Amino acid sequence: MPDEAPSPDLARTAWSALEPLHVPVYFAPESRERYAALGLEDRALVYFASRSAAMGAVGSGTVTAAFYNFSPAVVRSVIPRAWSLASPEAVLRTRLDVADRVLRRVLGEEAVGSERMKEAAGLARTAAEAAAGLPHGRPLFAGHAGLEWPGEPHTVLWHAATLLREFRGDGHIATLVDARLAPLEALATHAATGAIKTSFLRKSRGWSEDEWAEGVRSAVGRGLVTADQEGALSLTEAGRTLRADLESRTDVLSAEPYAAIRARGCERLAELTAPFTEALRDEGLVPAPRSRRS
Template identity: 70%
Template sequence: MAHDAPSPDNARTAWSALEPVHVPVYFAHEAQARYASIGLENPAMHYFASRSAPMGAVGPGAVAAAFYNFNPQAVRAVIPHAWSLAAPETVLAARNDVADRMLRRVLGEEAVDSDPVKEAAEIARTAALAAAELPYGRPLFAGHAGLEWPDEPHMVLWHAATLLREFRGDGHIAALVDAGVSPMDALVSHAATGSIKLSFLRKSRGWSEEDMDAGVRGAVERGLVTTDEADTPSLTDTGRTMRSHLEERTDSLSVEPYAAIGGRGCERLAELMRPFLEALKAEGLRPGTRNKR
């Protein structure tokens, strides 16, 4: 089947359709009890261990580097201790179980084996397999790409979403490094877009108020943001240009795997995913519908 060449916008469309399928594995209510059953004690441990487990029992330095804008001290608080409680393969089995249970609950037993899920899974898998041929310089993605594929359609869809999400994420970090954007500048400028609160980013990434205050001051000094009386950051023209460049560069670094499905395949994937995303949103499991992840 011949495919039309996908554009960077197509890559963003496909990612936007798939991202919400992966993300709930870290905060869906199935997660707490399942991770606790293998000894992982708190949400930070769930997140750092389950997301980094495909790379093996790596140390905190490797995890902090791969995750980029998280406080390395927050990582060291749980890694490598998590590996003494549960081996990476045990963590991954728990994560798959969380994803399976969450999707069955939210989408319903009939939907998980439906023709739309099967078609979406096949399209996403095709793109993800193409991505697996391009692992260079993408360590977190490469770890995930080395995992075995599940059999059930809804889990194939989840795994493909995970692979394409991490492929894009590693590319985004490459764009940040290439542009000379520090982890703290990335967080502050993200909050300054108005799409997410700085307080959420600070807490979720494990930074103290003092750390974040210093980060805001640094971004102001570099001309990326200004602040109001409440110290809420807003982008300057320089900051907007930087953010626009980063998004465009991330899109361009993410587009290659989608050549396997073409622009129309990306659009079809988004069409198929629409009702499932609405179901996730109704459950408060779609990014942007919760205050915490």
């Protein structure tokens, strides 16, 4: 039977397998230690600087646009101040160092140097390099795609995971804009799925209670969610239809790079990375399996 191009669902399976390999660079103990040495001691400074550094010393407006659902006020509180503390180049070097240290510590030297790691890195890099030929309309991805590839298989795997994560994220933002879903409306509908706590979404994205309440009122007014007296949110039928359409369209927009490794490559990549993801999850560095982004 010929090895076919992967379906959007199978491409999402490969993305889901890679996503947890990227996340620990923001939250692992190594992250706090290494960034503090640069003068970036606040978690918001670390997150916004480390994720946006690939675009250069950009201003808060650019970061707000690229990140989409974070409060502009919280972005302004750290960008561009971060660049007065550390250059984007220094931040990027530190981020790669953090990825190296975390993966070595959690996975162990045997896994880091294994044939499994080399094969996974090769597959992921092939997909990521295919994505690099499709940068149009994906500014955060394009910034990362312009960086040099690291030299060791485990950091190659991490970098590929980063590229494919941001490729999908930029595509998802395009669907939100097309749906005319404002940042807080997007977060409210995400919270209403029940996949993540409302309080976490509001606080982690930096919105005040009043701003959140206004966003919920807007989503309610559009007939996308309902809110009970305690503030618990539920999707309406229209909201469920919209969320399903957003996720389906995001899958389609994100699938093309995975054609470079075909369906079997996607399946193999998920198989190869499973023990790496499990080790990171056991360490508490990535959340339990979750739904897709807001």
